[in-house]
Amino acid sequence: MITKVKISDVRFPLDGHAGSDAIHRDPVYSYAVTQLKDDSGITGTGFAFTLGEGNDLVCKAAEYYARQLTGKDIEDTMANFGELFKKLSNDQQFRWLGPHKGVVHLALASVTNACYDLWAKKRGVPLWKLLIDLSPEQIVNTLDLSYLEDELTYTQALEMLKGQQSQKEERKTILYKGYPGYDTSIGWFNYPDELVRENCKKALAEGFTAMKLKVGSVDPDRDIRRAHIVRDVAGDGIKVMLDANQQWNLPQAIEICTRLKGMNPYWIEEPTHPDDLNAHAKLAQAITPVKLALGEHVPNKIIFKNYLQSGSSSFMQVDAVRVGGVSEFITISLLCKKFGVPVVPHVGDMGQLHQHLVLFNHIAMGHQALFLEHIPHLQKHFVHPAQIVNGVYKTPQEAGSSCDLVGLKNQFL
Amino acid sequence: MITKVKISDVRFPLDGHAGSDAIHRDPVYSYAVTQLKDDSGITGTGFAFTLGEGNDLVCKAAEYYARQLTGKDIEDTMANFGELFKKLSNDQQFRWLGPHKGVVHLALASVTNACYDLWAKKRGVPLWKLLIDLSPEQIVNTLDLSYLEDELTYTQALEMLKGQQSQKEERKTILYKGYPGYDTSIGWFNYPDELVRENCKKALAEGFTAMKLKVGSVDPDRDIRRAHIVRDVAGDGIKVMLDANQQWNLPQAIEICTRLKGMNPYWIEEPTHPDDLNAHAKLAQAITPVKLALGEHVPNKIIFKNYLQSGSSSFMQVDAVRVGGVSEFITISLLCKKFGVPVVPHVGDMGQLHQHLVLFNHIAMGHQALFLEHIPHLQKHFVHPAQIVNGVYKTPQEAGSSCDLVGLKNQFL
Missing domain, CATH: 3.30.390.10 (Enolase-like, N-terminal domain)
Known part of the structure; x- marks a missing residue:
């Protein structure tokens, strides 16, 4: 109790x-x-x-x-x-x-x-283990599917999970290999060019095969220049993502994303305001085949449903510390699975909680194990910091969701 | 200062x-x-x-x-x-x-x-007078049009207001006639049928020609019964609006709205979740010619822009005490004017502030003077309560926006 x-x-x-x-x-x-x-x-x-x-x-x-x-x-x-x-x-x-x-x-x-x-x-048990060991009924009973009835009923959710049961064992190999990470910290917005170049090399040396650069400068030429720096250092085999953090309006986004095509971004993230469903749809069409990613500022399952219906975003960056927690994260992941869109969480939790959730998404829901964002800055504040070795998240073994903070350990003593 | x-x-x-x-x-x-x-x-x-x-x-x-x-x-x-x-x-x-x-x-x-x-x-001066006396430039300088560039630029906003200047004098007749009100209080959700019937008669006697009933019951038959009670008492010449306050999911909304067609509602309000842009579009199409109204829970200009683009809502119920205040209310009203959709504010302010804003919308922006919601419950708490006589808001004459509260009058003494 x-x-x-x-x-x-x-x-x-x-x-x-x-x-x-x-x-x-x-x-x-x-x-x-x-x-x-x-x-x-x-x-x-x-x-x-x-x-x-x-x-x-x-x-x-x-x-x-x-x-x-x-x-x-x-x-x-x-x-x-x-x-x-x-x-x-x-x-x-x-x-x-x-x-x-x-x-x-x-x-x-x-x-x-x-x-x-x-x-x-x-x-x-670790949260990932608890979740993958739950039956489909037990999972669906942790979810609130209201306002999704036009796309995902209780029965449909149940059937989706049941249909994945037979492949769970095989997918557990990820637990030994570890879940791939990508490095978000090579190119924060205010880092000078030289530091971006350096960080990029460091990320490659650490085994990362995907990394992200912040764009959205007042002068688009700065974005173009920096994006090409990363591509040049990383080479063609590495996935490079660009993140505009809502900086552009629709006409600007169309213009600048078109110019960014040349460096072959794996996705362009949050090109404009997260409430602007129609702008994303128009943009996606205008800049095809460049792909969009979003979700960091999308607060709930209903808006994710709308984005999925409109087909504008190729990657959904649900964040379990932005939407209503693990329960709604799973609900949205089910929706994404139905629409065939990968879930690549934004990690406001620095990956601590999400390292569990992406394992569940892959093993029990059949989501592709693409990669999980990695942000190192708060590592020392967690009791059990996520372990990223050779660019891969090692599967956490301690009981719980890895969210205990050092400073709050003795809170109730 | x-x-x-x-x-x-x-x-x-x-x-x-x-x-x-x-x-x-x-x-x-x-x-x-x-x-x-x-x-x-x-x-x-x-x-x-x-x-x-x-x-x-x-x-x-x-x-x-x-x-x-x-x-x-x-x-x-x-x-x-x-x-x-x-x-x-x-x-x-x-x-x-x-x-x-x-x-x-x-x-x-x-x-x-x-x-x-x-x-x-x-x-x-009263706020309505201040606003209608501002030049188009002065008005547009009070607005933040960011993220609307695909639909409403600074220049377009300016041109829209300039184009209305010549008709302002003529439209000022509304100041003498008063702005029509509608009665929201005849049928609160938990009022028994008999009270709804009684309130409906009272509203007619007070001169109202439009009134609203709350629907969204667990048993849709209750909604249908009560809607027909209001229609029977009011007669065919009166506008009767129904308000579901987001109670239905899309399949339910389609079914129940179709059943409600028979009593000829002037609009059906907030049929489902306010974030569900696509559900409203599908519903509007499914129940045509029945019209939808929404806006009470829509927080900003960007989402209003999306609703206007999708054409699902025939009345926009912007609320200046929900969106970012008077400035954003005017921004959204301009957007609505561009799309030819009437603004019929939800009045979290009990109409105190909005009585000024609808006068401005009509006189300076050319919006139709349809009607303004009237909720009487907090009248005694305002220093200058809105005056509704014969179903019509009398034009406020005191300086300001009529938002002073009795209990806070001497706040700074």
Whole structure:
């Protein structure tokens, strides 16, 4: 039974332009952390990610949700988590502040993720193992499929998972090989050209076969120049992704993406405003065969459904610390599977939680094991930091979801 | 110069099921209020609307924005408000919590609206008069048109307003006739049938020619029965609107809206989730000629642009206390004008602020003077409550935007 709830506002300033992009010049990576203590003495930890200012608002909203979990048994709760998720996310007064987006939805992510962490720790297994060992019925019962009925019913979700059962064993080989990573940190927006070149070489030496550069400069020539630097250093065999972080409007995006075609980007990410469904559709058509990626700022399953229906985005970057946590991440992954679109999470969690989720997506849902973003900057703050060796995430072995933070370890003592 | 800033969390519990709808069973109408005191002694008041829980979060976010206005001159600020709006709404850390939606955007509405109120009070005129007397350039300079470049550039906005100049004088007759209202309070969700019937008769006696019923019952037969009650009492000459408050998923909406065709609704409002652009497009097509209305939960100009492009909604219910305040309300109204779609605001402000804005939309922008929602429940809390006589809003004459609240009058004494 959950007996104590603790919410913490933790912020980590970054050094030397790390984390900078075209829109976010000086972020402070921050977590609104929920900890749920069980009467067995085990603590589940989950969080949502923000860029600093307003992290306290997410904490306050998380407190409102978390309070409602006191007295609940975690196994009972997770046996029908979909219902609880629906109830919390549609709280009749709080809902006005979204619905299903912004501060309240980030808060729900924090609380949801703490539930999953507690669940896995109580069972004494890593989250990926808990998830892949669940039956299709048990999985679907953790999901809230409301407003998806036109694309994904309960029965359809169940059938999708059942259809993958026979191939699960074979796909478990990924657990030994490790899940491929890609390096996001070679070219933060405010890094000088020389540092980008250097980082690119370092990433290659570390075994990465995919890397990402921030674009979206006031002067597009800077973007073109830097993109070609990366391509030149990396060579043609390496996947190079470009990330504009919403900097362009539609006419600009069409023009600049067309100019970027020449360096053969693997995708162009967040070219314009994340709410602009139609602009992405027009852009995708205008710059084909260049592919788009988005999702980092898409708050819920309903908007992902719309993007999937419109076919504009070739990679979905769902983030379980932006949407309503693990539960909604799985819901969206099912939707993506139905539409044949790969899930390549944005990692506000620095990959800690997502290393579990992509293993589940691959093994139990049949998603392609493409690669998972890797951001190293907060490694030292995690009790069990993700291990990336030769460009590959090593499969985590400790119980839970790898989200415990060093500074909060003794929170309840 | 703005010298003092005060944020207040005010909540008004409602009596006897007033305000109830299919999703919000027991709302507490609440305002996150921003007051800006000028060194001339004048106080500008603006607010965002919530349903109670979490109103404090909006207040906290409003404080963050409002602090940045201290020391500014209101005339200087409003001469180029579009730039300030863009800057505040893209605050590089705070932006993560939206962008442009949820708690942070509600907070921006509160602060923006306080600026407009202060501006009008300093000039000693009602807000509608201030707005219609501005030149097209002055209006467009209060707007942030970013991410709309594919549909509405600065020059196009300017031309649209210039093109209406010659008809402004003639349209001012509305100031004497008053702007038509419609009655939203005849059929709150939890009102019994008999009360709906009674309220309907009362609304007719008060001179209303349009009224709204809440639908979205678990049992659709209840919706059908109550809709026909209203139609029977009102007769064929009265406009009857139905409001489902997002209760249905797409398959349900298609089925129930088709059944509701028989009572000839003037519109069906918020049939499903406000983020579901594609569902609205499919529904509109499936139930034609029945028309849809939405906007109450649409947070920004970009999503409105998408709805306008998809052509699914025949009435746009922008709410200046949900989107980023008066500035974004005008931006969206311009977009709507371009697409030939009437603006019929949702009135989280109980019509206090919107009575000014619809006059501006009609006189200076050439929008049809259709009708403005009327909700009477908070009348006594306003210093200058909207006057509805014979179903018509009387034109407000006091300086400002009519948003001063009785309890906050002496805030700065």
